[in-house]
Structure formats: C-alpha cells, structure tokens
Amino acid sequence: MKVLIVEDDSRLGPFIKQALTECRYTATWVRTRREASDALAETPFDVIVLDLSLPDGDGLDLLHQWRQSGFNEPVLILSARDSLEDRIKGLDLGADDYLPKPFSMQELIARIRSLVRRQSTVKLTVLEHAGIRLDLLGHTVEVNGRTVDLTSREYALLEIFMQNHGRILPRTLITDKIWASSYDVDTNLLDVYMSRLRAKLESASGKPLFKTVRGVGYQLV
Amino acid sequence: MKVLIVEDDSRLGPFIKQALTECRYTATWVRTRREASDALAETPFDVIVLDLSLPDGDGLDLLHQWRQSGFNEPVLILSARDSLEDRIKGLDLGADDYLPKPFSMQELIARIRSLVRRQSTVKLTVLEHAGIRLDLLGHTVEVNGRTVDLTSREYALLEIFMQNHGRILPRTLITDKIWASSYDVDTNLLDVYMSRLRAKLESASGKPLFKTVRGVGYQLV
C-alpha cells in the first residue's frame, strides 16, 4: 500500500511518514504541488494525504485539477482551516475525507485504513482472451477495441467460453448452462447460436475464434 | 441514490430524511437494529447513516455484524460519543466516515455526497458525457449547452446512467436504485421514464443516447 503525503511542514511531514511506515505502508513525503504532481504522474498511489496550505499554491486547486484530469485516487485532506465551508468545499471538490488539524495520528491512520479498505473491494470483472474483452459488470463486449453488440443469449454463450478458454466444452455442458436442464435433445439451437456468435465475433476479429470438435463440442482458442 | 437512516431520535430522524429528500436522495428512515437489517436485506442502499445509540442494541455491533456477513455498503457513523477511541473503533469496524454530534446538516450531506462519489468510478461533481452535462451539486442538466428541466425521478434515472456510462444496466438494478423495495415486477414505470428521458434529452441532443438491450436493460452510449 502506497501513500503520498503532501505536507509542507517539515516536522509534521516526516512524522506522518514515520507513523505510516510503522504500520507497513510505503509512504512518500513531498512538500510542494509540483513535487506532488510529479510523484503522482510517475507511479500510482493507493491513498493521498493532502495538506491544503502549500508553498506554491492552494491544495484545493491542486485537488480540483487532479480530479479534472481523471485521477481517481482517494484523497484525505488535512487542514488547519476548519470552517464548515472549507470542509464542504473540500469534500465537494472530490476529497474523500477531511481531517482538521490538530488531529491524532491514530485517527489519521484509521481513516487511511478505511479508505484503502473500500478501494480494495473493487473486484476483477473483466475477462480478456484472444482479443476479446468481456466486461462482466458492464455486460459489454469488445473485440480488438471495437464494441460488439450481443443479445443476452449470445452473451451468455460467450461468457461460458471466456470462463473456460482453451477447454473443449461438450455440447451438453453448454446447453445445460444456457437452456434449462429439461431440454429437447432434438434441436439445433446451439448450432444456430454458435453460428451467430461466430458471425459477430470473427468478422470483428478477422481470425477464427471457435474450433468445433466434431462429435463433442466447441473450444475457444 | 438511496440512503438508509438508522436513528432512534424521532426528531432528528425525520429531519435528516427531509434534508436528504430535498437533495433528491431517496431516504428511508428506521429506528431500530431490527428494522435496519430488514430494510438492508430487502433492497440495496448506496449509503447508510448509522446512529450508534439504538434502543435494541449497540450500533457498532450491528456494523460489525453487517461487515462479517459481507455487506459492503458505505456506512457513515453518527454519534454523540466523540472520544478518539470511539472514532477509531468505528472506522476499524468498517465504517467509512465518522461524524460526531452535534453536526451541521450541510456537512452531513457533503460527506454523504463524498461517499456516493467514492463508490462510483468518477470523482467529479460535474459529470459530462455524450454532450450531457450533469451537475451533481446544483442538480441541473444541460445538453449541448441548453438547459433541460427534469423532474426528480427523471434526474435520478439520468444520474445512474451518467455514473455508469457505457455499462449495460439491468432493469432491476435501475429500479432498485430509484424505487424503494420494488417487489412489483409487472410495472412498467421504468419504461415510461425511459421514454420521457429520451423525449427530453434526445430531442435536445439530436442523437440517440440510450440503447435498449432487450431482455436486460439500457445503456448510455
């Protein structure tokens, strides 16, 4: 876990760094807006602790600028200014927490833990294989960067292949998953949908993607 | 955006609910642990405001119990107890913020906004996409520079799309977020409001903005 501390006070800065290091965080301390932006551009951080009063400009402006340009890292503001307006302004400019000075180091650490915890619950929801990108959360599919529209059956079918890439999937296994188990054996629905999937995906991809294993089933290569 | 307020004070509870409603949140107020757990089991919330002193048990225990069983909705603790230990304990049990009483309603709302924002991938207070400009603070909407008047339901609907642009949003997900406990399956409220939103936004925009994904839901392109 990497924490960036933006704090111009040359006693408080190292003190926070020390405390975080003891809690096994990797802390980086910088003093100015410029250094902060440089550090952030260089490597990603998990949490940023931002003091508002900086030698080369206001911390709130810096935060606003970051958010505008798409930085999504959680930011905890540290400030001697503790008016209600300051707090609300800070939170509305995209801060995730606002801790007025003076503060207890223990509380700072507890709040950082809270920010980290929330972020780490983000699950991996994108399957990627053979140039196909399947977003489980967004239910969207891209092939080589191009969006492909699939109906729900087609999507369900593709999802099975993406979750078992490389495996040879027997026809019955696939049909059992997509169509309710009591199922007419004498139908060629699977064939029809394989055909559709191929038409949509392979035209976007250029390469053949699904291998048919005669007498058994299919395989995503 | 749905907020659950767990507060036994029968003056403060409705007051918070009122304030949130004015800010276009869908707020539900409950008094007890039991009611809170029931409400939470029934439908998902975006934020939970939790008072610690409840008639039928301690709020911290309740929070701990939720976290144990996998609820990861953001929780903001509201408490008259304001010792440092209380705060740290609250945060470490899985709270996302801790606001001591007495508090300013404006700050509470700002902190709720911050929690909601933290959940979404984008941290700005102005969302802009596909020519639509949505100001989360002012609750105003512009399409290609022209102001569009939306009712609160319409606004709530658009906000969900703007927070999740590109994703295909299942119908149930949307209705769950806008309407409290939607056991009513055979209602076409969502259809009606989608129709309205389209009428207002697409006429101002000129382009089609929402794609319907048959059998699943809708997508803001």
Place this chain on the structure above:
DNA sequence: CGACAACCTGAAGCAATTCTGAAATAGTGT
C-alpha cells in the same frame, strides 16, 4: 470413393418485451 452423420446458416413465424400516449392518482404550494 460413397454414404451417413454432424454441423452450418438463411429465412420466417411466434412470442415476449418494450414503447408511448392518455387517463387516473398522488402530492405540493398558494
């Protein structure tokens, strides 16, 4: 090589979902 089985794919009917205008109801402010 020929016959049979498995697989592919286009066309068309069907069924379910979704759209949308209009009317009823609830809610709000004067």
Place this chain on the structure above:
DNA sequence: ACACTATTTCAGAATTGCTTCAGGTTGTCG
C-alpha cells in the same frame, strides 16, 4: 379548497430476439 405538477397505471402498437425448419456443407468411416 383549488390549481398545478409529478407520478403511476393502463392498454394497444411496434419492435426484436428466440426458436423452428429446411437445405446446404463439411467431415468421418467403412
């Protein structure tokens, strides 16, 4: 109490995905 607006219900129309079917193609085995 009244007027006005927002929300919800309802029903017919339009749309589109699902399924079936039939004819063509490819692969396999005797």
